[in-house]
Amino acid sequence: MTAQAPLDRWEHRVEWPLAVVAVVFLIGYSVDVLEQPHGLTAQVVRVLTALCWGAFALDYAVRLWLAPDRWRWFYRHLLDLAIVALPLIRPLRLVRLVILITVLQKAVGNAIRGRVVVYTFVGAALLVYVASLAVLQAERDDPSAGITTFGQALWWSITTITTVGYGDEYPVTTTGRIIAALLMIGGISLVGSITATIASWIVQRVAEEDTTAQAATVEHIEDLRSEIRALRAELGQLTARTSAT
Amino acid sequence: MTAQAPLDRWEHRVEWPLAVVAVVFLIGYSVDVLEQPHGLTAQVVRVLTALCWGAFALDYAVRLWLAPDRWRWFYRHLLDLAIVALPLIRPLRLVRLVILITVLQKAVGNAIRGRVVVYTFVGAALLVYVASLAVLQAERDDPSAGITTFGQALWWSITTITTVGYGDEYPVTTTGRIIAALLMIGGISLVGSITATIASWIVQRVAEEDTTAQAATVEHIEDLRSEIRALRAELGQLTARTSAT
């Protein structure tokens, strides 16, 4: 436990700074794709994006350095390496933003189902927005592309993540199709999370419905145990009295 | 508890009147979209719709006024405000109609799974109908629209809510696409509810199947407790007899 402490302390300390970096990265990425800036703005965006990349790379290096068993950590965090190294999946850095959800949780409370709902909706919204940006960047320069505006990209993302897939718009480039595949996997997980949350709620309500069919809980067992303890105390008194005679 | 009483009493009292207002609104909305009335009918519909809007706005104002902590209530009911203020999501007022389901519940009974099934089917039917009206109103004046009759709108709604999405018809306007996105989220929840209900049923049946693997219930614990109480009574008698000698 103490051996892992420096890594834990680092991860706790950079949680919020990295979320800020992710927000900056998201803004830079949005401006880059939506505005297609020239001149000074383009340079600012380029520098900002590079700085964000640097922050994530530094975080990766420090965490690898602090890990007690580096090979093990390296194998278990191959995705983190890929996010730093591969330009294509750079937007995945935005998963750092889930920490912003902790702000929302004050309203929702700490109940696990409430948290799953919040993560699902915020995660889905972020996924749709980022996938729209990424697919727009990948597609718009292709002559046979159907997705050429952000509105079309957003509409395509929503029909894809919900697995409706009208087919009025779809990516035609390899990059766009890789983004689409990731979005579809996200869509399946989204459907899964919603279904699972409803299922968990129904299972619990069905169990509560009928007292005679309720699962025995730790509370009931504790009640029983206190009864047995009282019994034992009485027996102890009896034993004491018997030996006194 | 007593502090919240006036708000609770108000909400209980206006439950049925608001359901009636929602039915009137639904009829007005249907006539408006399907008949595209002129002259007197158009004016009647306009007045009726305005009155319904007034009733909902009044209800919102009264509830905000009666709430013990108004800021908190305001934050937690932003959706209610949006339903009153934004014309686009006006049809969401129809969620008030779910109270009509209580009439259906007499046949279904109070079991939680039966209620989930009724809510899912009635909710899905209402959602399909209203989404068809809304998308028809949004699309039919667009020159590139494919959805121009109510039959097409209904067919599109059904293929969308089930996430089949043939793509023979799809909305092309921004308003239509926002309605589509809401319908898709409804479709995912619909699939989720059906799956969850089946899952809950199977889990329960599997548990019932094998007595030796049945989860211990409160009933079993109660049986145990009465045994221990009998034991304690016997011991009490013994103690009394011992102290008597």
Place this chain on the structure above:
Amino acid sequence: MTAQAPLDRWEHRVEWPLAVVAVVFLIGYSVDVLEQPHGLTAQVVRVLTALCWGAFALDYAVRLWLAPDRWRWFYRHLLDLAIVALPLIRPLRLVRLVILITVLQKAVGNAIRGRVVVYTFVGAALLVYVASLAVLQAERDDPSAGITTFGQALWWSITTITTVGYGDEYPVTTTGRIIAALLMIGGISLVGSITATIASWIVQRVAEEDTTAQAATVEHIEDLRSEIRALRAELGQLTARTSAT
């Protein structure tokens, strides 16, 4: 219990005869749609179909007659009436065929999950086959129809029930679209059943995995109870001995 006995006896007695009638109806329906017979064959098919209809109508009438509370039975079996009265949903008579599944169950055993899997697969196969026949009959005479052969109808049914919905083929007539809607609802239930079966299996396996986290079962409670009974017997002996001295 005794009041409902005649109805129960009738339903039990006609179970297999009605399944045979359903098979005859299925064959007649298949020949009618696939062969589009003329002359004598057409007449034989027409007579057979009429006889099947008569058998189902008779069964409905007898059951209504035998029901202890006829109004109640009438309300609860509106779907049965619709199957007899409405030509469009005639194929639903084939749900009688599920009884044939009992033959398959010898291989599967009586476990609830095995039965759900068998019902799901046999039901899905039957649904796909009947929906293909029905949509082919509804569509093929329409000049704008894409579904004109049984192969196309079958392919369309499969893409629809799995909610994939490529959109290369889709119904264009009202009858075809009603069949499609029923098939989609079937598809959602199919997906739901498969998911629910897997979920139930995982939940059970997770519970079995870790003994200390296993839910207490009736068996454990029975063990406890026999311990308490032994304790009580010993105490009884002690009491007897004490009163003997």
Place this chain on the structure above:
Amino acid sequence: MTAQAPLDRWEHRVEWPLAVVAVVFLIGYSVDVLEQPHGLTAQVVRVLTALCWGAFALDYAVRLWLAPDRWRWFYRHLLDLAIVALPLIRPLRLVRLVILITVLQKAVGNAIRGRVVVYTFVGAALLVYVASLAVLQAERDDPSAGITTFGQALWWSITTITTVGYGDEYPVTTTGRIIAALLMIGGISLVGSITATIASWIVQRVAEEDTTAQAATVEHIEDLRSEIRALRAELGQLTARTSAT
């Protein structure tokens, strides 16, 4: 138990050799479809594929021979016979490769949910790859086919298994459509597995969340039992003492 031993021993012994044969078959199949080889390479591939077929046929024959009740085994392994006999479903031999997953499991551990996730992802990836090869082979020579390159086949597989189904590409041959149907069933199971894993996780977390609502576990029952045993020991001592006086 001893009667089935030779069959069990054989199956255990050929597990890894058959996985190697499956890998060779996968490579041969990939080269055959992707390279469309001529001359010597084509002959090597043909011989390799025939050898693989021979190995699977031999395995089937030996297992049938070793089975204690051959008819029963024959009925329960009709799918195995079909895999050996029907060229169309030859790729199903690759299910043998799931044994390679045991290598991956060292990293994942033995927890049932971790294993379901690994099986789902590896199985889905293998299914997508093999379905892409099979559909490409079936479609590319058809003049009306849309799927003519491996990239298109892969894109089609992914949109199909996730049930998105844009409809920009779809099989037109009968063979291709049978492959598509199998892939869709795989897609539904994939969605089901992911949903079920999430559901199981949420159900467990919800149960852990609130101690007073936790299901009683075997551990709690064991605690109770040791209390009762202590009680019984004390009572035994008391009895001994009473009889001593």
